[in-house]
Amino acid sequence: MHEIASLDRSRRTDSLGELAPRAAKTAWIVGGAGLALAVLSAVFFDDGWRHFNYSYLVNYAFYLSISLGALSFVALQHATRAGWSVTFRRLNEILAANMPLMAILFIPLALSLFLPAAAPYVWANPDLAEHSPLVQHKQPFLNVPFFLLRSAIYLGLWIWMARFFFTRSIRQDVSGDPELTVQMERFSGPIILLFALTTTFASFDWLMSVEPEWFSSIYGVYYYGGATVGGLAAAILAAMAAQRAGYAAQSITTEHYHDMGKLLFAFVVFWGYIAFSQYMLIWYANIPEETTWYLDRQSSAWLPASIALLLGHLFIPFLGMISREVKRRKVLLGFWCVWLLAFHWLDMFYLVMPSFASDRFPLGLIDLGLLVGLGGLYVGGLLRTAANVALVPTKDPRLPEALAFENL
Amino acid sequence: MSSGAVTANDNTLSDPRHRAPLVAGKQDYASITETVCRIAERDKTPRAWYVAFAVSASLTGMLFLLIGYLFITGVGVWGNNSPVFWGWPIVNFVFWVGIGHAGTLISAILFLFRQQWRTSINRFAEAMTIFAVCCAGIFPGIHIGRIWCVYWLAPYPNQMEMWPNFRSPLLWDVFAVSTYATVSALFWYLGMIPDLATLRDRATNPWRRLAYGTFALGWRGSARQWHRYERAYLLLAALATPLVLSVHSVVSFDFAVSQVPGWHTTIFPPYFVAGAIFSGFAMVVTLMVPARAFFGLKELVTLRHLENMNKIILATSCIVGYAYATEFFIAWYSGSQYELFAFLNRALGPYKWAYWTMVFCNVVVPHLFWFKKCRTTPWIMMIVAILVNVGMWFERFVIIVTSLSRDFLPSSWGAFVPTPIDVAMFVGSFGLFFTLFLLFCRYLPMVAMAEVKAAVSHGIEGHGH
Numbered sequence: 001m002h003e004i005a006s007l008d009r010s011r012r013t014d015s016l017g018e019l020a021p022r023a024a025k026t027a028w029i030v031g032g033a034g035l036a037l038a039v040l041s042a043v044f045f046d047d048g049w050r051h052f053n054y055s056y057l058v059n060y061a062f063y064l065s066i067s068l069g070a071l072s073f074v075a076l077q078h079a080t081r082a083g084w085s086v087t088f089r090r091l092n093e094i095l096a097a098n099m100p101l102m103a104i105l106f107i108p109l110a111l112s113l114f115l116p117a118a119a120p121y122v123w124a125n126p127d128l129a130e131h132s133p134l135v136q137h138k139q140p141f142l143n144v145p146f147f148l149l150r151s152a153i154y155l156g157l158w159i160w161m162a163r164f165f166f167t168r169s170i171r172q173d174v175s176g177d178p179e180l181t182v183q184m185e186r187f188s189g190p191i192i193l194l195f196a197l198t199t200t201f202a203s204f205d206w207l208m209s210v211e212p213e214w215f216s217s218i219y220g221v222y223y224y225g226g227a228t229v230g231g232l233a234a235a236i237l238a239a240m241a242a243q244r245a246g247y248a249a250q251s252i253t254t255e256h257y258h259d260m261g262k263l264l265f266a267f268v269v270f271w272g273y274i275a276f277s278q279y280m281l282i283w284y285a286n287i288p289e290e291t292t293w294y295l296d297r298q299s300s301a302w303l304p305a306s307i308a309l310l311l312g313h314l315f316i317p318f319l320g321m322i323s324r325e326v327k328r329r330k331v332l333l334g335f336w337c338v339w340l341l342a343f344h345w346l347d348m349f350y351l352v353m354p355s356f357a358s359d360r361f362p363l364g365l366i367d368l369g370l371l372v373g374l375g376g377l378y379v380g381g382l383l384r385t386a387a388n389v390a391l392v393p394t395k396d397p398r399l400p401e402a403l404a405f406e407n408l
Numbered sequence: 409m410s411s412g413a414v415t416a417n418d419n420t421l422s423d424p425r426h427r428a429p430l431v432a433g434k435q436d437y438a439s440i441t442e443t444v445c446r447i448a449e450r451d452k453t454p455r456a457w458y459v460a461f462a463v464s465a466s467l468t469g470m471l472f473l474l475i476g477y478l479f480i481t482g483v484g485v486w487g488n489n490s491p492v493f494w495g496w497p498i499v500n501f502v503f504w505v506g507i508g509h510a511g512t513l514i515s516a517i518l519f520l521f522r523q524q525w526r527t528s529i530n531r532f533a534e535a536m537t538i539f540a541v542c543c544a545g546i547f548p549g550i551h552i553g554r555i556w557c558v559y560w561l562a563p564y565p566n567q568m569e570m571w572p573n574f575r576s577p578l579l580w581d582v583f584a585v586s587t588y589a590t591v592s593a594l595f596w597y598l599g600m601i602p603d604l605a606t607l608r609d610r611a612t613n614p615w616r617r618l619a620y621g622t623f624a625l626g627w628r629g630s631a632r633q634w635h636r637y638e639r640a641y642l643l644l645a646a647l648a649t650p651l652v653l654s655v656h657s658v659v660s661f662d663f664a665v666s667q668v669p670g671w672h673t674t675i676f677p678p679y680f681v682a683g684a685i686f687s688g689f690a691m692v693v694t695l696m697v698p699a700r701a702f703f704g705l706k707e708l709v710t711l712r713h714l715e716n717m718n719k720i721i722l723a724t725s726c727i728v729g730y731a732y733a734t735e736f737f738i739a740w741y742s743g744s745q746y747e748l749f750a751f752l753n754r755a756l757g758p759y760k761w762a763y764w765t766m767v768f769c770n771v772v773v774p775h776l777f778w779f780k781k782c783r784t785t786p787w788i789m790m791i792v793a794i795l796v797n798v799g800m801w802f803e804r805f806v807i808i809v810t811s812l813s814r815d816f817l818p819s820s821w822g823a824f825v826p827t828p829i830d831v832a833m834f835v836g837s838f839g840l841f842f843t844l845f846l847l848f849c850r851y852l853p854m855v856a857m858a859e860v861k862a863a864v865s866h867g868i869e870g871h872g873h
Binding site: 081084133134137138141178181182193197200204213216217218219220269277278280281282285397 | 422423424425427522650653657661664665666667672673674675676677678722726730731734735737738741742743744778
């Protein structure tokens with residue numbers, strides 16, 4: 001097993017190097033084109049800017065969730081002193097290290113608060129808030145300065161957490177110092193705690209408050225469940241892409257894909273469990289102030305999306321991924337990762353867009369443009385982060401364990 | 409926490425370059441068998457066991473006498489009243505079901521997560537699970553008032569035009585808990601078969617051989633049997649995993665599907681599951697600390713095992729604290745005056761002592777486990793674990809009693825005062841739990857020998873470095 005480990009270590013090409021800036025440039029060009037498409041559509045379509053703002057939130061929540069899922073993955077691996085996942089950790093660290101970019105991408109959302117007529121946050125609009133006693137009640141919490149302050153705190157903490165793991169892990173690539181692992185393990189517990197609180201309140205603030213009269217205490221867990229599905233699927237696809245390009249060829253094995261696939265499967269079920277819990281309790285108690293949210297999503301325009309989510313985010317992948325073979329074959333696992341990312345995106349769309357238009361399913365060029373646009377920027381950011389680092393933590397003290405590991 | 413070398417006697421040190429040994433001392437297959445089997449094979453039962461058994465069996469007797477009294481007299485012997493129709497019996501039910509969650513989590517979920525350390529504690533925790541579910545099952549059964557209609561609880565053919573109400577979460581409870589009890593018992597028994605065969609093979613007395621031999625189902629330990637056994641175990645683990653989540657989710661539905669303020673909130677299912685695991689692990693630690701000392705199992709159930717369990721207690725305590733905080737925040741955020749009142753009433757109303765006991769025990773005390781010293785010192789963890797048990801009982805009390813005692817109309821408000829019968833039945837349920845537990849400790853293999861051996865050999869021959 002030592003041979004495989006040293007083989008990977010000796011290959012200097014394990015960091016993307018020259019390839020990264022070129023690929024990043026392509027990603028940015030594609031992203032720029034996507035954004036241009038979205039902006040043009042916003043200009044030419046009726047109600048275009050309002051659609052743009054809502055759709056921006058959908059796509060922001062989507063890409064953010066991938067980084068958050070990856071961040072929680074890294075923290076959990078340290079908290080549990082996991083050995084099997086070492087080869088997958090660096091990719092997740094890179095995904096999480098995209099957090100500063102997510103902070104920059106938050107700026108348009110923050111600015112939209114000052115255009116009350118087109119913002120997804122109607123509570124920020126004093127005229128509308130005046131007519132809703134419930135929104136008035138929430139004003140000590142839902143007001144622009146406090147909202148921005150909280151957003152800054154979430155993003156600041158996430159940037160710190162992601163950097164904390166990323167820099168130490170990179171440093172270990174050089175020194176091989178096991179003390180760094182001990183340090184990361186020691187901080188992982190408090191970081192998970194902070195992560196849970198910030199993610200919950202960020203999802204309350206950024207997503208739940210789009211429907212400011214509605215509330216659900218499980219909402220943060222729901223977003224976390226989806227984020228982990230997104231993060232795991234993205235990490236698996238990133239590993240496949242890297243291996244296709246000839247990197248980390250021998251360190252990431254079928255066994256690691258298999259385990260990541262199992263975890264992804266588990267979180268598909270977890271997401272279903274949380275979604276069911278929320279739906280079930282609201283449906284059964286049938287209290288009008290809670291059911292409004294689902295009534296919008298069961299209107300004739302949105303019912304197909306709700307059912308598609310139920311099938312595509314839960315039942316179909318559940319059946320599709322249950323077999324061991326599927327998780328061990330790259331083509332099949334890759335297919336399910338793409339599938340789940342698509343449905344995770346639909347989930348974000350489903351959370352936000354009925355507030356934009358409950359009488360139609362408003363999928364359009366703007367959404368596509370922003371998906372590609374933010375995606376291009378996101379991938380570009382990843383490639384830049386990944387440029388000069390190995391794609392596998394080469395001197396992690398538990399790397400040999402990960403390399404030797406087999407699913408019996 | 410310096411990363412010194414891992415010594416044979418202290419396996420709680422952490423050096424990421426090495427995995428700490430799972431068991432302490434120099435253990436081989438023979439010594440593991442000897443350590444575990446000699447407890448069940450002892451000729452003379454220790455006097456302390458008799459004393460403990462006498463006490464717990466008497467309490468069990470009291471429980472059943474009181475159940476008889478209840479049947480003859482009616483549920484008025486309890487403190488249940490209008491509007492608090494659910495009093496201690498349902499508190500006790502939820503409490504015991506919660507306790508019964510550690511076993512299946514350890515044996516199923518930790519198995520799927522390849523946590524080898526589970527092997528030293530799974531048998532013990534699973535046994536505890538089953539006994540706790542027995543205690544839990546009693547309370548809803550005797551709570552129905554008209555005991556001659558008890559069979560209405562179960563879905564049965566409808567010749568009498570008595571249709572089970574499939575829309576009632578109480579019916580789902582019957583399904584959930586009975587499925588859980590069945591699968592847990594099967595899992596426990598299946599895991600025990602190779603060990604029962606070991607006891608059979610070592611038995612010197614023909615009666616013992618017959619008894620253990622009957623339950624060992626002709627196990628010979630052939631490669632073919634092991635192959636089948638491992639497959640069945642994996643499948644049962646995969647089937648039991650959703651059960652760990654489903655049972656307490658359904659129990660939470662008993663409350664959360666209603667419109668009662670303080671009961672109806674969407675985070676209830678995962679919050680109840682985390683709370684159940686929390687209390688279950690606390691009970692395992694409470695029993696394991698004295699048991700490993702008394703039965704000489706310290707080298708198999710090491711400080712590291714206890715430390716790991718304490719970490720799970722800490723993690724689940726944080727989840728429970730998170731749920732309390734979220735509930736409270738959403739009660740305000742929702743703008744519903746009833747919700748907000750329910751929560752303020754918990755914290756500041758007549759039952760505030762119960763609420764703050766709950767918060768102190770469940771959310772404050774377990775944070776001691778951030779410190780390694782507290783995670784690895786038996787008497788400290790024992791105190792924390794007992795307080796967690798107290799806190800989790802109070803959690804159910806707070807949820808049930810504070811919400812029911814304050815109805816929507818102030819004219820229907822009331823208070824709940826337990827009767828001595830309530831207290832005595834709760835104490836009696838501990839008697840039943842400990843009676844079963846003591847019998848288990850005396851006659852069955854307390855540690856899964858076959859699994860520990862597999863895990864230990866894996867440590868020796870394992871990773872090739």
